[in-house]
Amino acid sequence: xxxxxxxxxxxxxxxxxxxxxxxxxxxxxxxxGQPGKPxxxxxxxxxxxxxxxxxxxEKKTAEMIVDQINAAGGVNGRLIQLIVKDTGGSPExxxxxxxxxxxxxxxxxxxxxxxxxxxxxxxNICETAKVPLVSCAAAEVIVNPVAKYVFKTPQKDSQxxxxxxxxxxxxxxxxxxxxxxxxxxxxxxxxxxxxLAPEMGIEVLASEVYDKRATDLTDVLAKLKAKNVQAVVNxxxxxxxxxxxxxxxxxxxxxxxxxxxxxxxxxxxxxAGEAAEGTLFPGGRLLVVGSLPNGHPQKxxxxxxxxxxxxxxxxxxxxxxxxxxxxxxxxxNAIRKAGSDDRDKIRDAIENTKGFVGTGGVFNxxxxxxxxxxxxxxxxxxxxxxxxxxxxx
Amino acid sequence: xxxIVQFFFSGLTLGSIYAVVALGFNLIYSTTGILxxxxxxxxxxxxxxxxxxxxxxxxxxxxxxxxxxxxxxGGVLEIxxxxxxxxxxxxxxxxxxxxxxxxxxxxxxxxxxEKVRSLSYFTGNECSSVRVLGAGISPQVFWVxxxxxxxxxxxxxxxxxxxxxxAMRACASNPEAAMLAGINTGRMRTLxxxxxxxxxxxxxxxxxxxxxxxxxxxxxxxxxxxxAAMLGGLGRPMPGVLGGLLVxxxxxxxxxxxxxxxxxxxxxxxxxxxxxxxxxxxxFSSGELQAGAQxx
Numbered sequence: 001x002x003x004x005x006x007x008x009x010x011x012x013x014x015x016x017x018x019x020x021x022x023x024x025x026x027x028x029x030x031x032x033g034q035p036g037k038p039x040x041x042x043x044x045x046x047x048x049x050x051x052x053x054x055x056x057x058e059k060k061t062a063e064m065i066v067d068q069i070n071a072a073g074g075v076n077g078r079l080i081q082l083i084v085k086d087t088g089g090s091p092e093x094x095x096x097x098x099x100x101x102x103x104x105x106x107x108x109x110x111x112x113x114x115x116x117x118x119x120x121x122x123x124n125i126c127e128t129a130k131v132p133l134v135s136c137a138a139a140e141v142i143v144n145p146v147a148k149y150v151f152k153t154p155q156k157d158s159q160x161x162x163x164x165x166x167x168x169x170x171x172x173x174x175x176x177x178x179x180x181x182x183x184x185x186x187x188x189x190x191x192x193x194x195x196l197a198p199e200m201g202i203e204v205l206a207s208e209v210y211d212k213r214a215t216d217l218t219d220v221l222a223k224l225k226a227k228n229v230q231a232v233v234n235x236x237x238x239x240x241x242x243x244x245x246x247x248x249x250x251x252x253x254x255x256x257x258x259x260x261x262x263x264x265x266x267x268x269x270x271x272a273g274e275a276a277e278g279t280l281f282p283g284g285r286l287l288v289v290g291s292l293p294n295g296h297p298q299k300x301x302x303x304x305x306x307x308x309x310x311x312x313x314x315x316x317x318x319x320x321x322x323x324x325x326x327x328x329x330x331x332x333n334a335i336r337k338a339g340s341d342d343r344d345k346i347r348d349a350i351e352n353t354k355g356f357v358g359t360g361g362v363f364n365x366x367x368x369x370x371x372x373x374x375x376x377x378x379x380x381x382x383x384x385x386x387x388x389x390x391x392x393x
Numbered sequence: 394x395x396x397i398v399q400f401f402f403s404g405l406t407l408g409s410i411y412a413v414v415a416l417g418f419n420l421i422y423s424t425t426g427i428l429x430x431x432x433x434x435x436x437x438x439x440x441x442x443x444x445x446x447x448x449x450x451x452x453x454x455x456x457x458x459x460x461x462x463x464x465x466x467g468g469v470l471e472i473x474x475x476x477x478x479x480x481x482x483x484x485x486x487x488x489x490x491x492x493x494x495x496x497x498x499x500x501x502x503x504x505x506x507e508k509v510r511s512l513s514y515f516t517g518n519e520c521s522s523v524r525v526l527g528a529g530i531s532p533q534v535f536w537v538x539x540x541x542x543x544x545x546x547x548x549x550x551x552x553x554x555x556x557x558x559x560a561m562r563a564c565a566s567n568p569e570a571a572m573l574a575g576i577n578t579g580r581m582r583t584l585x586x587x588x589x590x591x592x593x594x595x596x597x598x599x600x601x602x603x604x605x606x607x608x609x610x611x612x613x614x615x616x617x618x619x620x621a622a623m624l625g626g627l628g629r630p631m632p633g634v635l636g637g638l639l640v641x642x643x644x645x646x647x648x649x650x651x652x653x654x655x656x657x658x659x660x661x662x663x664x665x666x667x668x669x670x671x672x673x674x675x676x677f678s679s680g681e682l683q684a685g686a687q688x689x
Contacts, residue, residue, distance in 0.1 A: 049609065052507035182655040210654040213613055215604035216406055219648040222399040222528075239509045239605055249520040251399060252529035271511060271605060275519035 028063045029070055029081035038081040039074075039341045041066075041331060042101035044112035044122075045136075045324070046089035050212055050238045051183075053265045054114040057321030058136055059084050060313050061305075062111060065328045068308075075336050082328075087113055091121035091184075098122040102129045108341040109334075111327040112136050114320070115237065117184025123150050132347040134331055136323040138261060139188030143370040149347055151370045153326035153360055154319075155284065155377045157185075157235075160261045161192045163282035163378050164233060165200035170393050171256065173231045177224035178207040179217065179244060181236030186212070189235035189260055205229050212238045218247045225253045237262040242271035249275045256280060261378070264319030269383050280391055282378040286322045286359045287388040301357050322359030330356060330363065395527025400649045401642070402525070406534045406603065408641020409541045413596030414618020415625065415633035416544065417589035423565040423628040424585040427486045431470075431494040432593055433615030434501075439463045439594025440606030441501060444510045452512060456598045460591050467590025471583045494611065501608040512601040533602045540599045544592055545634055552630070561585060565628065620665040626675020635677060640664065 029038055043062050046055030066082045074080055083105055085097040094113050101107045102125070109132040113119050116139035126133040127147045135142050135152040138160070142152045168176070178193055180186035190207060197204050205227040208220045217240065224232060232255060234244045241263055248257060259281040266287075269276045285292055289302040305325055306317045333356065334349035335341060353372070356363040361377030382391040414432055421429045439459050446455035474489055475481070514521065515536050522529040552558040563571040564581045572578055597606065604610065617640065625636030640661045647660040668676060 048502060048507045053509070056507055208654055211657060214654070214657075215410075215600075215610075216403065217654075218403040218406070219400055219645045220654045222396055222403065223648065225399075226396050239607075242509075242605070246519045246531075250522045250529055250531040252522055252524075267508065271509060273513075273519040 025086070026059075026063075026084045027081060028066050028084070029079055036078050038079045039076075039335060040081045040083065040105055040107045041328070042098075042105060042107035042110040043082055043084040043324075043328075044087050044094055044097055044101070044110060044114075044118065045084060046114040046118070047084070047086040049088035049090065051089035051115050053239070053267055053318070054136070054237060054262075054320040055086070055089070055112075057265070057309075057315075057318045058112065058114055058324035059086075061309060061321040061324040062328045064309065064312055065325060065332075069332060075332055076339060078341075080332065083107065087118055089115055089118070091118045094118040095121050095125065098125050102126075102131050107131065108343055109134065109331045109346050111324065111331060115183060115185055116142065116188055119150075119152070120184055123147055126150060130347075131343055132331070132334075132350055134327040134350070136320065136327055137185065139185055140192065141188055146368060146370050151330070151350055151365065151372075153323045153330065153358065153363075153371075155261060155282075155360060155373050156371055157189045157192045157260070158196065159373070159375050159378060160282045161189070161196050162200075162375065163380055164193075164258045164280075165196060165202055167280060167380050167391070167393075168202060168231060168258070169200065171231075173256070174201070175203045175205050175227075175229055176231045176233055177205055177227060177229035178233045178235065179220055179224070180207070180209055180234070181212045181214075181238050181240055182209050183212050183237065185260075185262060186236045193233060193235065210236075210240065212236070212240070214240050215243065216247065217243050218251050221247050221251055221253055225251060229255060231256045231258060233258045233260075235260045235262070239268070239271060241268045242276070245272040245275040245279060261319065264381075264388075266316045266318065266388065269386055269388075273386075276383045276386070279383045281381055283381040283388070284319050284322060284360045284377065285379055286317060286319060287381060288379065288390050291390055297357055297362060298359070302359055305359055319359075326356075326358035326360050326363070329358065397649070398526045399528035400645045402528060402530045402534060404642035404645030405538065405638065406641070407644055408621075408638035409534075409537045410596070410600050410604065410614070410637075411617045411621040411640050412541050412634040412637030413537075413544070413592065413600070414614050415621035415637045416541075416548070416630055417593045417596075418618055418622040419625075419628055419630045419633040420548070420589040420592070421585050422622070423630070424561050425486070425564075425582045426483045427475075427490065428619070428627075429586075429589065430487065430490045430615055430619075431497060431611075432589065432618060433611030433613070434494050434497040435463055435467065435590045435593030435611070436597030436600070436614055437501060437606060437608065437611035438466065438497065439597030440512070440601040440610075441505055441510070441597075441608070442594070443598045443601065444512055444606060445505070447512055452515065455512075456595070459598055460594045463594035463597075464587045464591035467593075468583050468587040470590075471586035475582065475586075476579060494615070498609055498611065505608060507608065509605045509607045510601075511605040512598060514602045515599075531603065533599070537599045537603070540595060541634065544595065545631060548588075548592075548630055557584070617661060620661050623665055624668055624676055626677050629675070629677070632675060632677035636675070639676075 045059045087094040116137040119135040119137045138154040140156040180190040263281040338345035338349040361373045363372035365372040380391040443459035516532040621637035622633045625632030644657045
């Protein structure tokens with residue numbers, strides 16, 4: 001019995017150890033109390049933890065943009081102060097940081113969070129507190145049903161799923177297997193895929209969910225292999241995206257691999273190495289800016305962002321940093337248009353944003369559409385020689 | 394048939410990873426009575442150090458370098474944090490290891506960053522696969538299995554054939570008698586920490602191409618390794634390895650039999666809880682060692 005008690009204690013401690021992580025907060029911009037009170041914007045990004053491939057470039061981008069705006073004299077004669085909280089990708093932490101940003105820091109708007117699960121956790125909080133939230137997460141449920149104060153910049157997962165199924169049709173693929181991570185993004189994507197597949201005439205033979213911290217997926221993929229799927233769709237944001245690609249090749253499941261728009265960070269390709277070759281995924285044009293025709297409406301914006309980011313941080317741009325670029329710019333433009341940092345005026349200005357050219361596409365918000373992007377914000381991309389390229393069937 | 398082989402190897406891969414962690418757990422536990430919850434961090438440190446060194450040197454050199462560095466780290470940590478404790482209780486020391494694991498993780502976050510990295514495959518590349526009875530297996534899996542087997546063998550020889558190894562086992566079975574026989578128990582403890590840090594680092598290197606390494610990848614490993622060590626019987630290195638393989642196989646086959654993969658962990662902990670109730674001394678333990686540990 002004594003041993004039992006000891007073991008129980010140790011297990012408890014172990015659980016505490018896992019949940020115990022750090023708390024960070026970084027401020028960009030002038031300190032509070034300087035003449036001409038700064039406009040305070042909050043940011044929630046998963047800078048560390050399993051979603052750090054999203055949060056880290058998002059934080060860097062937002063800080064870069066705020067520095068640029070402040071260097072140019074700020075907005076409406078006032079400087080911007082950006083308070084970035086590192087959520088570590090945890091919805092629980094995200095909720096408490098949100099309360100802190102709203103109640104203590106009195107922010108006028110929040111950008112982020114990085115992941116869909118976190119965003120869904122704070123959707124109602126922002127709605128009740130009447131604080132505009134521009135999320136950098138992709139799941140459609142964030143803006144459908146529409147919440148008055150909640151917006152998002154990444155393309156919707158339903159649009160991504162539609163692109164994937166369209167491409168499958170041109171390739172003659174009819175029977176597929178789905179694997180997804182057990183995150184908010186993974187779950188939302190799985191639901192969209194399963195809902196849209198029958199409409200597109202595609203049969204889902206197996207749909208498996210894996211842990212977001214999974215390190216080996218050969219077991220899940222072996223199940224799909226036994227069902228003789230013609231293609232695999234993986235829907236997650238975590239590094240498991242690279243593991244899926246590697247494990248498929250290793251167990252000899254040589255069918256096309258489709259990933260979600262969460263694959264848009266070249267680091268996933270680097271981790272999967274040769275196994276990533278030929279992977280197909282819908283993505284924004286930021287990743288293939290070099291192959292865009294001159295005169296494309298987005299080309300100038302994308303090139304400028306890419307150059308500035310890569311010069312400053314010496315790493316390749318990713319889709320995710322682009323989502324933060326769009327979010328912070330939409331908020332700042334709204335503040336400029338509203339002429340104040342009143343939360344409701346900012347909200348109205350965001351909703352009335354039309355024709356904003358961002359990295360994700362050309363945004364046209366409306367009271368019914370808080371994403372503002374259409375299907376053509378996506379391109380089908382593929383991996384060739386370790387680089388992203390436009391997919392041409 | 395080929396599907397079962399596939400699942401078997403999947404389980405073996407996971408299991409051998411847990412076995413490496415369990416080995417380190419048991420080594421320290423058996424000589425000191427401490428459950429070292431920073432064991433997973435040794436794997437992470439090993440992997441990260443090797444990835445960094447591999448930028449300048451060939452992989453074998455990087456792996457050896459990482460093992461040496463982390464072994465030294467293990468020794469330094471023991472000397473800094475445990476050597477000077479006055480009449481420490483086991484519980485105090487366990488809590489110190491938990492604190493250490495958090496500190497190491499944070500230090501790693503600042504030394505490296507939040508990004509995932511990995512060593513390149515020792516043989517072949519990401520796409521290489523060896524065919525066994527119709528199942529495809531990455532050559533790296535054989536590296537992991539081979540390394541675990543080799544470490545187990547060497548450790549066994551060390552503990553049973555060498556004087557120092559026997560002295561360590563003496564500390565395990567009765568520290569006071571060992572002290573009376575002229576064994577420096579403090580030094581043995583340092584050695585145990587160094588050995589398990591080294592083994593952890595080596596494990597961290599060989600699994601890095603499969604699992605990838607990140608500053609916080611140690612915690613999850615430590616928990617699974619702990620489950621494996623408990624399953625085999627705490628304090629006994631060899632049964633701990635068996636425990637690890639069992640946990641891995643149970644996880645893989647739970648997926649085969651239709652458990653959602655996301656709940657794989659539940660299988661492992663279900664087994665652990667069951668074992669704690671039915672055979673708290675572990676599946677393969679005779680109970681002697683446990684009694685020895687109790688007296689401390």
